[in-house]
Amino acid sequence: MPELPEVETVRRDLAPLVSGRRIQRFIVFEGGERVLVGAPKDYVRSRLEGMQIGELGRRGKYLVLPLVEARSGAGEGSLVLHLRMTGSLKHRRADHEADRFERARIELDDGTALRFCDVRKFGTFEIIDDVDTYFSEKLGAEPLTAAFTLDALWSALRGRQSALKSALLDQSNVAGLGNIYVDEALFLARLHPSVPAGSLRPAERAALHEAIEQTLREGIEHRGASFRDYRDGKGEEGSQQFFVRVFRRTDQPCDTCGSTIRRSVVGGRSSHWCPSCQPVGQTRRKVNSSRRG
DNA sequence: CGTTACCTGAAA
DNA sequence: TTTCAGGTAACG
DSSP, rough: OEEEEEHHHHHHHHHHHHTOOEEEEEEOOOOOHHHHHTHHHHHHHHHHHTTTOEEEEEEEEEEEEEEEOTTTOOOOOEEEEEOTTTTTEEEETTSSSSOEEEEEEEEEETTTEEEEEEEEEEEEEEEEEEHHHHHHHHHOTTSTTTTHHHHHHHHHHHHOSBBBHHHHHOOOTBSSHHHHHHHHHHHTBBBBBTTGGGGOOHHHHHHHHHHHHHHHHHHTTTOOSSSSSSOTTSSSSOOOGGSSTTOOOSSBOOOOOOOOOEEEEETTTTEEEEETTTTTTTSSSOTTTTTOO
């Protein structure tokens, strides 16, 4: 659920509250073991307790808490979190009433705590010693950074026959996009979700690149989309759900042209699109790279 | 490549 | 009661 703009909002909320603080205690609640994806909780606890939290980071949909040995200042790896569908990370006083579905808690040295809550237990906590290697193996270019060039986008898509939407959801192509922002970006770029990824013409690639950046920036400006579970680092809702152009607006009129927004399943995911604003690729079938003439 | 599994609660 | 969900890994 939380996509790049949601995770970035959480990062910005939490950074001033936790960076530089020392981890006093790590607690795992019922259902929390699953979140540790197999790592024994005693091991995770031993890696966290006593460490200082460095500058809070983010890569794609992952939050990164660098762990620093307080005395020497030596890096001791990072705690890498993924919120998946229903996870949230909230900063509260340590004695605040327990959250429902709280799976793990990181108590800090100022009487506050980071509470990880997750109804479905899909979220993950991992201790990663070399985050650069870890991320380079699983994630594509990071949008909203210099790395996300038009060339980087196209080299991830070229030659692919799969639906453009599926290719954009694949985190190894582009990091951070999920179902909401892919549908929104495709609308802005006027591209149908099913168009073969590798079939884009140069002007279409450029429009897509621009649309991805625009929609992610807008999501961050609005502090994320709270259609259901998402909450920011203070436990509050974002407002991007009020600004979406197509996502979950099935059967409603398009604000741009008045046509009825449609829903279909692409790559197994609900997809929302405007039949007149997104004409590109509605009938395009094959990658044309080998076609002559 | 598409489908299924992982979980649980809310909405239909 | 059934379906659906903002994600991803593991299937066949």
